[in-house]
Amino acid sequence: MDKKIGSAKRQSRIRDFIVNGALLLICLIWTIPTLGLLVSSFRSRDDIATSGWWTIFPHREWVMTEKIVPPPADQQDRDQPMTFAGVTGTFEELREGVEQDGKRVVWIGNKRLGTVEVQEYKWITNANFTLENYENVLSGKRYQIVQGDGSVKEEQGDDLSGAFLNSLTVTIPATVIPILIAAFAAYGFAWMKFPGRKILFTLVVALLVVPLQIALVPILRDYVKLDLNGTFLAIWLAHTGFGLPLATYLLYNYISSLPRDILESAFIDGASHFTIFHSLILPLSVPALASFAIFQFLWVWNDYLVALIFVGSKPNVQVLTMRLADMVGSRGADWHLLTAGAFVSMILPLTVFFSLQRYFVRGMMAGSVKG
Amino acid sequence: MEQSMKPDGMEPRTSSLLDWFTSTIGRILISLFVPFVTFIVLWQGFLFLRDSEAPKLVIALVAIVWGVGGVAILYVVSNWLIEQLPSQWVRRLQPFVFVGPAVAILAWYLAIPTIRTFWISLFNADSSQFVGIQNYLDIFTKRFMIEAFRNNLLWMVIGTSFSVSLGLLIAVLADRSKFESIGKSLIFLPMAISFVGAGIIWNFIYEVRQAGDPQIGLLNAIWVGLGGQPQAWTALLQPWNNLFLILIMVWLQTGYGMVLFSAAIKGIPGELLEAARVDGANEIQIFFKIMIPYIMGTIITVSTTMVIFTLKIFDVVLVMTGGQFGTEVIATQFYRQYFSNRNFGLGSAIAVVLLIAVIPVMVYNLRQFSKQETF
Structure with a gap:
């Protein structure tokens, strides 16, 4: 009997080990992409271009310890084996690198005008960090960079701080406005009687999964007619329209489940619908409002399509996602700028996400599926 | 009410x-x-x-x-x-x-x-002439649209099945681990990142340098380290290069399924699992014979959401490849036809096709709603 319990214990320990190991592995795979971006955004332009970001961790690599200038070609027969730092080899062997006693001798360059490097296999880290990338992408001013050959090149900053501000200006109202409108509507649907109530709410449910592509074309035409294109109002209203079915639906589910007695006693005290709404229902609905607010916030902040179509090319209204997508096109190889820029765009949603994760999960449980 | x-x-x-x-x-x-x-x-x-x-x-x-x-x-x-x-x-x-x-x-x-x-959608490119269903005929016969449909199908089938099954696997693992909450947070984290940001993250992973130069993209560094030749992952071997884009969506969206599955698994009565264990069922049998049937409703909900999501996939393709190398999907074709080619008729018809594709879900939602007696 004792033996059996012991083996069961060992079995469960093995199981725990496998479970935790597998989970750790998956989490590692999931985290590495973001980690690579974060690390790279702090590395200098040259470091990123010449070595992988993972070389910031201690690793072994051949490092040059001595540089030898071989005697001129007319004093040395380079078709014969040659000896440098005690290592002998033909030119071809030296080109590949000859290893001996823990060091490596390598011929760099061509046969006539080459130099010789003596290298050692050492533990090193490539951990030089800088904030320069962030300074350059955030500012809209011109700045200078010294290139590898010593020449100076002038670059235009990407003005991501301006785009960040635009993103905020788009996102905050585009989050609050639909919530306000949806809360009023949800209260109306839940606690008021009026003709067409059922039909109108059926409309809300039907619109839940309608893809927003269906609306872009006609709305854009309206905006052009009204001269609204490229204004904040245009994009707030668009996000309001596209977020409203879900907002109304979620808030209706919440508000209609509040206990009737509270409302009835308020009516008996002579309060109007409006008073009840703003002093009773809104405070009681904070959890539901917060859940949806996080969803809408992340959705608007991360949106690219709606901004692309309703903001278009107007530079003073451009949001972060658009600036970044432009940078991918125009600076595809400037990884020091792209990584810093991407992180600038992620910092706020990640903060919101981590501080309000509880509400986010709750909103998802309530069926937050956007059309 | x-x-x-x-x-x-x-x-x-x-x-x-x-x-x-x-x-x-x-x-x-x-x-x-x-x-x-x-x-x-x-x-x-x-x-x-x-x-x-x-x-x-x-x-x-x-x-x-x-x-x-x-x-x-x-x-x-x-x-x-x-x-x-x-x-x-x-x-x-x-x-x-x-x-x-x-x-x-x-x-x-x-x-x-x-x-x-x-x-x-019933009119021609500049909306000046009525053409009836011509645009719809074009959608289902033109080669670039067939390619977009094929790619969207890849997205819907592979993207959905991978993110759903991975989400389920992680939920089950996390449920038995001491590190449940931190593990779930890490998997969940990409959901806060935009597709544009994720595009940059993954473009960097897929970055390719000439053979012989140090590879700064993680995938090529591993690949070359294993003895391969550096590859431009998102540009080669069509249509399988789409998989490298789909991977990004799996990375972003697995957390969604995981959270819902995790909650559903916690809802399975402990006695049910205990009874199965007493009867001698092993963990794999419990997973397939008890857990899966018990949370089937959640699996269907998550899968439906993922299918709708992948149907409308757009940003990631535009940022990663711009639709080149045979990676165009329906939503990027909508954008291209309407905004680049100024073909309003065809663009609108594509949007209508997207709408028609979600109608079954809409009908389901409406039926669920009319079943609610409270309204």
């Missing part, structure tokens, strides 16, 4: 007719004056935001206050206006103050555009 309680006639009855007359006139004047002032203030705000050269920070602050405050004021003013009326009119009209704006916006932004887009 019905409600019948109402605040009843709260206006005091005045005895003198003259008093009543002047107060009514005054009330009408104020009723006209207040909305007028509101309108002027909001309009001035709009003009300021459109034309001002003020510093960005000032504009941002004014815009936020104007937008959020404006909507709140509109509600307060229109409600105040309604409440000036006799009480039976208040009762009749107030619901429309509450519900009206939402319905108006839904109608303008979603309901009516559906019909308008369908109408535009």
Whole structure:
């Protein structure tokens, strides 16, 4: 009997080990992409271009310890084996690198005008960090960079701080406005009687999964007619329209489940619908409002399509996602700028996400599926 | 949910007719004056935001206050206006103050555009000539559309199955681990990242350098380390290069399924699992014979959501490849036809096809809704 319990214990320990190991592995795979971006955004332009970001961790690599200038070609027969730092080899062997006693001798360059490097296999880290990338992408001013050959090149900053501000200006109202409108509507649907109530709410449910592509074309035409294109109002209203079915639906589910007695006693005290709404229902609905607010916030902040179509090319209204997508096109190889820029765009949603994760999960449980 | 309680006639009855007359006139004047002032203030705000050269920070602050405050004021003013009326009119009209704006916006932004887009889709490229269903015939015969459909199918099948099954696997693992909450947070984290940001993250992983140069992209570094030749992952071997884009979506969206599955698994009664273990079922049998059937509803919900999500996939393709190398999908074709080629008819027809594809889900939602007896 004792033996059996012991083996069961060992079995469960093995199981725990496998479970935790597998989970750790998956989490590692999931985290590495973001980690690579974060690390790279702090590395200098040259470091990123010449070595992988993972070389910031201690690793072994051949490092040059001595540089030898071989005697001129007319004093040395380079078709014969040659000896440098005690290592002998033909030119071809030296080109590949000859290893001996823990060091490596390598011929760099061509046969006539080459130099010789003596290298050692050492533990090193490539951990030089800088904030320069962030300074350059955030500012809209011109700045200078010294290139590898010593020449100076002038670059235009990407003005991501301006785009960040635009993103905020788009996102905050585009989050609050639909919530306000949806809360009023949800209260109306839940606690008021009026003709067409059922039909109108059926409309809300039907619109839940309608893809927003269906609306872009006609709305854009309206905006052009009204001269609204490229204004904040245009994009707030668009996000309001596209977020409203879900907002109304979620808030209706919440508000209609509040206990009737509270409302009835308020009516008996002579309060109007409006008073009840703003002093009773809104405070009681904070959890539901917060859940949806996080969803809408992340959705608007991360949106690219709606901004692309309703903001278009107007530079003073451009949001972060658009600036970044432009940078991918125009600076595809400037990884020091792209990584810093991407992180600038992620910092706020990640903060919101981590501080309000509880509400986010709750909103998802309530069926937050956007059309 | 019905409600019948109402605040009843709260206006005091005045005895003198003259008093009543002047107060009514005054009330009408104020009723006209207040909305007028509101309108002027909001309009001035709009003009300021459109034309001002003020510093960005000032504009941002004014815009936020104007937008959020404006909507709140509109509600307060229109409600105040309604409440000036006799009480039976208040009762009749107030619901429309509450519900009206939402319905108006839904109608303008979603309901009516559906019909308008369908109408535009029956016309030619510049909407000058009626062509009937020609655009729809084009959609299902033109090669670039067939390619987009094929790729979308890859997205829907592979993207959905991978993110659902991975989410399920992680949920089960996390449920038995001591590190449940931190593990789940890490998997969940990418959900806060935009597709544009994720595009940059993964473009960097897929970065390719010439053979012999140090590889700075993680995938090629591993690949070369294993003895391979550096590859341009998103440009080669069509249509399988789509998989490298789908991977990004799996990375972003697995957390969604994981959270829902995790909650569903916690809802399985402990006695059920215990009974199965006593009967000698091993963990794999428990997983397939008890857990999966028990949380089938959640699996279907998550899968449906993922299918709809992948159907509309757009940003990631545009940022990663711009639709080149045979990676175009339906939503990017919509964008290309409408905004690059200015083919309004075909673009609209593609949008209608997207809508038709989600109609089964819409019907399901409506049926679920009409089953609710509370409404």
